[in-house]
Amino acid sequence: MRLFIVSVLTVLLALIFPSAMPEVVRAFTKCREFFYKEQPPVIPGILDSRSLENNYKEICQKYRNVYRFATFYDTANRIPVFSAYKYTGQSTSWFRRPRIPWMVESQLDPPVDDMTVPYANQAISEDYFNSHERVNRGHLFPCSYAPDKLTAESTFTLTNIVPQKNSFNSGSWNRMENEIIETMNKYCYDDNDNNRVLAYMLTGAIPGDTKLNERVNIPSYMWMAFCCYNRTGNSWVSQAYWAKNVGEDINKGKTISKKSLQDLQEFLSQTWKKKVTLFNNNCTKKHTTH
Incomplete structure (x- = not known):
């Protein structure tokens, strides 16, 4: 299986680089390394041992023969x-926003000859064109958080994207992403190697009541959380954020307040699904000597 990209150039790239191969899987086993304690979130009735709904798919995002992240x-x-x-730190020596075609997941829909034909189960780039909604393609795994060029490229799949209000994406959400980087670089380290930055991250979206071009849901809220080992406190710590996906005046410098993991889980339970657990043991386990 290879990623089919929405353009002629994409098809050529896919032939040149057949290693772009994410996988729709029955469980996140193949890419469990991206979850704290190798355990994905628990979302009752959706993502748990007795999942009831089948319109949700687990994707191990594989690019150039390496698993880069996971998507639900x-x-x-x-x-x-x-x-x-x-998140393992940034290398400023290489980073430049990749200029590559947007990719789609061929395992979610049968391949078609006309790449502008809407897919039944996923968005395509054309969904974002010719719309009166002022949205752009908002990354959940930000390319700026990638540790290397290939991982940054792997984030340019539409299965990692939601319609995000333009001014929100470039305004308070962008400032929050930069704030989190500073926090993680200062406090988050591998509990087996105190010289290596490491944080387990989740970024998600709560579906809203409107659709982009009558196809793609525009989220009502977006959220982000991380769990990491704080070497100073010799314990695992977490931090969370969420905000409405609405337009804003970027000149006013709106900020998104940091919250606790428990606050975010309570918010998700009230506005979306009850009893959501994002990190195993709520990221509270004390560090033990190995």
């Missing part, structure tokens, strides 16, 4: 529920 995808709304990934 909602085919009914054609947006991801969340993407899970590890």
Whole structure:
């Protein structure tokens, strides 16, 4: 299986680089490394041992023969529920936003000859064109969080994207992403190697009441959380954020307040699904000597 990309150039790239091969899997076993304690979130009735709904798909995002992150995808709304990934620090020596075609997941829909024909189970780039909604393609796993060029490229799949209000994406959400980087670089380290930055991250979206071009759900809220080992406190700590996906005046410098993991889980339970657990043991386990 290879990623089919929405353009002629994409098809050529797919032939040149057949290693772009994410996988729709029955469980996140193959890419469990991206979850804290190798355990994905528990979302009762959706993602748990007795999952009841089948319009949700687990994707191990494989690019150039390496698993880069994981995504839980909602085919009914054609947006991801969340993407899970590890933050291991940034290398400013290489980073430049990739200029590559957007990719789609061929295992979610049968391949078609006309790449502008809408897929039944996922968004395509054309969904974002010719719309009166002022949205752009908002990453859940931000390309700027990637540790290397190839991982940054892997984030440019539409299964990692939601319609995000333009001014929100470039305004308070962008400032929050930068704030989190500073926090993680300062406090988050591998509990087996105190010289290596490491945080387990989840970024997700709550479906809203409107659709982009009558196909792709525009989220009402977006959220982000991380869990990491704080070497200073010799314990695992967490932090969370969420905000409405609405337009804003970027000149006013709106900010998104940091919250606790428990606050976020309570918010998700009230506005979306009850009894959501994002990190195993709520990321509270004390560090033990190995």
